[in-house]
Amino acid sequence: MLSFTLEEYQERLGKTKEKMAAAGIDVLLISDPANMNYLSGYDGWSFYVHQMLIVIIDEAQPIWLGRSQDANGAKLTVWMHQDFIIPYPDEYVQSLPKHPMDFVAQILTEIGQSNRAIAVEMDHYYFTAACMEHLKQHLPNASFKDGTNIVNRVRIIKSDQEIEYMKRAGAIVERAMQAGIDAVQTGVRECDVAATIFHAQISGTEAYGGDYPAIVPLMPSGIKTSAPHLTWTDGTYKQGETVILEIAGCYKRYHSPLARTLVVGQPALQVVELSEIVIEGLNETLQFVKPGVTCEEVEAVWRKSIAKHGLEKESRLGYSMGLNYPPDWGEHTASLRQGDKTVIQENMTFHVIPGMWFDSFGVELSESIRVTKTGCETLANFSRELFIKHPTIHSAS
Amino acid sequence: MLSFTLEEYQERLGKTKEKMAAAGIDVLLISDPANMNYLSGYDGWSFYVHQMLIVIIDEAQPIWLGRSQDANGAKLTVWMHQDFIIPYPDEYVQSLPKHPMDFVAQILTEIGQSNRAIAVEMDHYYFTAACMEHLKQHLPNASFKDGTNIVNRVRIIKSDQEIEYMKRAGAIVERAMQAGIDAVQTGVRECDVAATIFHAQISGTEAYGGDYPAIVPLMPSGIKTSAPHLTWTDGTYKQGETVILEIAGCYKRYHSPLARTLVVGQPALQVVELSEIVIEGLNETLQFVKPGVTCEEVEAVWRKSIAKHGLEKESRLGYSMGLNYPPDWGEHTASLRQGDKTVIQENMTFHVIPGMWFDSFGVELSESIRVTKTGCETLANFSRELFIKHPTIHSAS
Numbered sequence: 001m002l003s004f005t006l007e008e009y010q011e012r013l014g015k016t017k018e019k020m021a022a023a024g025i026d027v028l029l030i031s032d033p034a035n036m037n038y039l040s041g042y043d044g045w046s047f048y049v050h051q052m053l054i055v056i057i058d059e060a061q062p063i064w065l066g067r068s069q070d071a072n073g074a075k076l077t078v079w080m081h082q083d084f085i086i087p088y089p090d091e092y093v094q095s096l097p098k099h100p101m102d103f104v105a106q107i108l109t110e111i112g113q114s115n116r117a118i119a120v121e122m123d124h125y126y127f128t129a130a131c132m133e134h135l136k137q138h139l140p141n142a143s144f145k146d147g148t149n150i151v152n153r154v155r156i157i158k159s160d161q162e163i164e165y166m167k168r169a170g171a172i173v174e175r176a177m178q179a180g181i182d183a184v185q186t187g188v189r190e191c192d193v194a195a196t197i198f199h200a201q202i203s204g205t206e207a208y209g210g211d212y213p214a215i216v217p218l219m220p221s222g223i224k225t226s227a228p229h230l231t232w233t234d235g236t237y238k239q240g241e242t243v244i245l246e247i248a249g250c251y252k253r254y255h256s257p258l259a260r261t262l263v264v265g266q267p268a269l270q271v272v273e274l275s276e277i278v279i280e281g282l283n284e285t286l287q288f289v290k291p292g293v294t295c296e297e298v299e300a301v302w303r304k305s306i307a308k309h310g311l312e313k314e315s316r317l318g319y320s321m322g323l324n325y326p327p328d329w330g331e332h333t334a335s336l337r338q339g340d341k342t343v344i345q346e347n348m349t350f351h352v353i354p355g356m357w358f359d360s361f362g363v364e365l366s367e368s369i370r371v372t373k374t375g376c377e378t379l380a381n382f383s384r385e386l387f388i389k390h391p392t393i394h395s396a397s
Numbered sequence: 398m399l400s401f402t403l404e405e406y407q408e409r410l411g412k413t414k415e416k417m418a419a420a421g422i423d424v425l426l427i428s429d430p431a432n433m434n435y436l437s438g439y440d441g442w443s444f445y446v447h448q449m450l451i452v453i454i455d456e457a458q459p460i461w462l463g464r465s466q467d468a469n470g471a472k473l474t475v476w477m478h479q480d481f482i483i484p485y486p487d488e489y490v491q492s493l494p495k496h497p498m499d500f501v502a503q504i505l506t507e508i509g510q511s512n513r514a515i516a517v518e519m520d521h522y523y524f525t526a527a528c529m530e531h532l533k534q535h536l537p538n539a540s541f542k543d544g545t546n547i548v549n550r551v552r553i554i555k556s557d558q559e560i561e562y563m564k565r566a567g568a569i570v571e572r573a574m575q576a577g578i579d580a581v582q583t584g585v586r587e588c589d590v591a592a593t594i595f596h597a598q599i600s601g602t603e604a605y606g607g608d609y610p611a612i613v614p615l616m617p618s619g620i621k622t623s624a625p626h627l628t629w630t631d632g633t634y635k636q637g638e639t640v641i642l643e644i645a646g647c648y649k650r651y652h653s654p655l656a657r658t659l660v661v662g663q664p665a666l667q668v669v670e671l672s673e674i675v676i677e678g679l680n681e682t683l684q685f686v687k688p689g690v691t692c693e694e695v696e697a698v699w700r701k702s703i704a705k706h707g708l709e710k711e712s713r714l715g716y717s718m719g720l721n722y723p724p725d726w727g728e729h730t731a732s733l734r735q736g737d738k739t740v741i742q743e744n745m746t747f748h749v750i751p752g753m754w755f756d757s758f759g760v761e762l763s764e765s766i767r768v769t770k771t772g773c774e775t776l777a778n779f780s781r782e783l784f785i786k787h788p789t790i791h792s793a794s
Binding site for chain 1: 398403405440441442443444445465466468469470472473474486487488490491492493496517519521522523525526527528529530541544545549585586587588589592593596597598599600605606607608609612614615620621623624625626627628629630631675709712713716722723724725727732734737750753756
């Protein structure tokens with residue numbers, strides 16, 4: 001059931017250990033499910049309980065440690081020998097007297113790691129403040145370090161197999177976006193459009209099925225387009241409403257996000273004008289992306305483009321993404337914004353999302369891209385336009 | 398757009414403040430999105446960045462604090478006056494030099510709360526170890542307390558309106574489960590069954606649409622039924638395979654989970670026998686549930702029932718649930734297991750899930766229940782049986 005060759009997992013592990021050595025880390029405790037998957041292959045919806053992948057710098061195989069009922073899932077999905085799967089008893093699950101990190105500390109002590117330099121992912125979703133407190137309490141002789149984003153920074157450059165998976169995700173999102181645009185009509189319920197999009201995302205193509213994206217369809221309409229992260233209601237679309245669809249295709253946990261804006265009927269002039277500005281800025285930005293330029297230089301192209309029209313965007317223009325689990329498909333490494341001096345390299349992948357939100361409306365139109373040897377290519381092919389659902393004066397001009 | 402009356406939100410806030418007062422807490426920082434929603438109405442997929450609801454014991458309205466681009470979403474969904482919505486600039490998002498908790502500390506200082514007893518949700522998903530470190534660093538005069546599950550313990554008793562929403566979720570899960578069972582056939586891809594289930598979950602009923610459940614369909618088949626938390630692949634179902642479907646309906650973020658097991662073709666004798674034991678144990682357990690008994694007493698009924706057949710289940714039998722966001726629909730308060738002395742009360746709601754997993758197969762068959770004045774009722778009505786997808790010797794007997 002492995003999604004990659006054993007060699008690829010070992011190469012990832014080797015690069016992680018190089019970064020550990022450079023930072024003086026002996027033991028890296030990984031609670032981010034994407035990082036666990038990246039290094040071990042582990043895949044299961046078990047990240048709602050505490051679990052960890054333990055990378056020890058002088059051990060060839062990492063240790064999967066999780067809830068006892070998930071150990072069989074680990075056996076079925078990881079590349080390591082099953083001796084490296086350590087289950088904790090169910091009494092540790094969401095229990096006040098016992099915390100899973102007490103068990104982790106006990107195992108680290110038993111295998112002689114309790115007095116080493118131990119790094120934890122300080123700012124990752126599933127490593128809570130309580131985890132830190134319990135580890136410190138039970139490992140008084142360890143020296144703790146911050147391992148935030150160590151594995152994420154290995155993930156930032158994708159392999160050919162990862163790019164292939166992201167292109168498959170791109171083919172899936174093309175279908176899901178088209179299904180969504182086709183389904184939006186006056187009088188149709190937002191939830192029915194969401195259901196149609198989900199069906200296309202999960203069913204995938206004839207050749208390969210879809211995985212669940214790390215974020216559900218974001219699809220505000222009307223005044224709700226002033227806010228990017230609203231989902232849907234069971235209300236119906238009204239004539240003249242603007243609708244934003246921000247969705248992803250996902251294949252083996254690899255994402256290809258895509259956003260488009262559409263209008264049910266006659267669009268307001270401000271929506272048409274804003275869309276044109278966004279498309280022009282996005283085009284100019286994508287033409288600029290290539291190995292050797294920095295993230296902030298990419299953002300500056302966009303900034304200059306929209307400044308011609310008197311506009312500014314406070315929020316970042318995009319971010320590195322790929323492998324992930326809920327609640328985010330972003331990778332939390334490079335962002336396209338002022339101050340980010342990350343140098344763009346071949347096989348980095350970004351979601352470039354020039355969303356513009358005002359007090360009563362907004363427009364989003366995005367592309368997921370791979371950096372090539374000389375420029376960039378989009379992971380999906382989808383027309384870059386404001387979609388108008390009924391022929392109107394504007395579309396007939 | 399509020400899902401409940403203003404009075405209901407204020408009653409929730411009042412009960413929260415009573416618990417704060419009892420624990421000597423002046424300021425409660427809430428990062429759990431379900432708790433934020435419960436007290437303020439806030440609903441958006443923005444919990445992948447740091448955000449908070451700040452409850453101050455002597456202030457009538459809580460403060461929503463989040464990313465600037467989500468402030469419009471807060472304005473559209475919370476009951477508080479918009480002066481109580483405080484956005485932080487985008488440069489704090491997933492950024493190394495600046496952490497959103499630095500901003501939270503600054504606001505608390507500006508409004509005179511920096512030297513009070515401040516509680517944080519130490520073991521909730523979205524309150525990371527780094528959050529704690531940044532708050533402590535920037536609020537040296539505060540005394541910090543653990544506010545884990547303070548709001549969750551208010552949530553454990555549902556109002557009539559909440560029960561109504563959970564019953565709607567029950568009606569949705571009946572449809573989704575039937576759609577899933579109908580779709581499973583030899584040669585059909587698992588992803589296509591998942592897509593069918595998603596469509597039914599999100600589309601909902603004619604009267605009301607579905608919201609996204611906090612957990613995606615868990616649907617292991619064949620040997621993968623030995624593990625409860627695997628999702629799906631694009632492989633096809635084989636003759637004789639056992640398939641577990643654990644899914645939920647969701648309405649306005651309230652859940653009604655349901656699990657059933659089915660067999661494609663002729664079931665193995667061990668699966669038939671295990672299903673009968675599980676159904677008998679579940680029936681006996683549900684007959685016992687009523688106000689006044691404890692969680693561990695409920696579990697003991699199940700334990701005794703399966704012990705007659707020489708079986709034991711290590712993991713808990715169920716848990717309180719209702720309102721939630723990914724990655725869990727569980728509430729993290731009461732569990733049906735040994736040692737949990739929580740006294741069952743009217744309008745508590747549990748997912749009773751007697752899943753049994755062995756090394757090569759497993760069976761799950763669950764019910765979501767509401768405790769009534771004298772016993773309990775299920776939130777969905779769905780036949781409690783092992784489903785067999787093609788007539789076989791067994792089903793014709």
